[in-house]
Amino acid sequence: MDVNKHSPNLQNEEGQAIFELLVFLPVFLFLFVVIYNIGNSLNISINQQKASRRYFYYLQKGNSFLPRMNILQEWKNRGFKYSGLDMIGYRDYTDGETPVAPCFKFPSFLTGETDETCEEPSEGEGETNFIRIMTVYGICGETFRLSDQGHWLREYSNGEGIQNRRSSSTSCSLTF
Numbered sequence: 689m690d691v692n693k694h695s696p697n698l699q700n701e702e703g704q705a706i707f708e709l710l711v712f713l714p715v716f717l718f719l720f721v722v723i724y725n726i727g728n729s730l731n732i733s734i735n736q737q738k739a740s741r742r743y744f745y746y747l748q749k750g751n752s753f754l755p756r757m758n759i760l761q762e763w764k765n766r767g768f769k770y771s772g773l774d775m776i777g778y779r780d781y782t783d784g785e786t787p788v789a790p791c792f793k794f795p796s797f798l799t800g801e802t803d804e805t806c807e808e809p810s811e812g813e814g815e816t817n818f819i820r821i822m823t824v825y826g827i828c829g830e831t832f833r834l835s836d837q838g839h840w841l842r843e844y845s846n847g848e849g850i851q852n853r854r855s856s857s858t859s860c861s862l863t864f
Contacts, residue, residue, distance in 0.1 A: 722794065729792050729821060736778040736790075736823040744776045744825050754829025760840045769834045770843065775826025789820040 747756070755763075755774035763771055779787035791806035794817050802810060802817070809816035831843040 725792065725794050729819060732790065732792070733821045733823065736821065737825065740776055740778045740823050740825040744774075744827075747776065748774075754827065755832070757840075760832060764834060764838070764840070770831060771840075772831035772843075773826050773828050775824055777822070777824040789822040792819050792821070793817050794819065 748754070755771055759774055760771060777787055778789070780790040781788050793806070804810045804816060804818070806818045806820075809818050832840045833843040835841050
């Protein structure tokens with residue numbers, strides 16, 4: 689049975705497959721590159737979280753009193769009066785005291801190539817092809833209060849300054 693007798697619309701379709709290949713191959717390649725970059729970014733983020741957690745506990749070295757004294761001294765210099773948390777973040781490099789997260793570029797087939805870089809992205813909201821993935825890990829510990837003499841003291845819940853180890857409070861706060 690001849691197909692062309694029952695479907696007269698299927699005549700002269702030579703080259704249809706080549707046309708579809710030329711139209712859809714760039715779209716599929718673009719989608720593959722975007723999905724590949726998103727997958728890499730997610731993988732990097734997961735690895736940053738793992739590294740941050742491991743390094744955080746490595747720095748603790750069995751110390752059950754958090755935050756560590758060197759962190760409390762740094763926060764004292766910055767003007768904090770109460771502290772109850774300890775944290776660590778993942779950074780690519782530091783710009784002064786500001787940590788800068790690793791940067792990834794997403795290809796954009798609609799906007800074309802630009803001369804922007806990760807350090808100097810395009811102006812305006814939602815116009816850059818770059819993304820920064822930030823990771824911070826921390827836990828709450830015992831709350832410390834900065835005394836009038838400049839020493840860190842444990843903050844006790846009874847409010848009378850009586851040192852009762854069973855009544856120490858825990859807070860995840862930093863207060864000026």
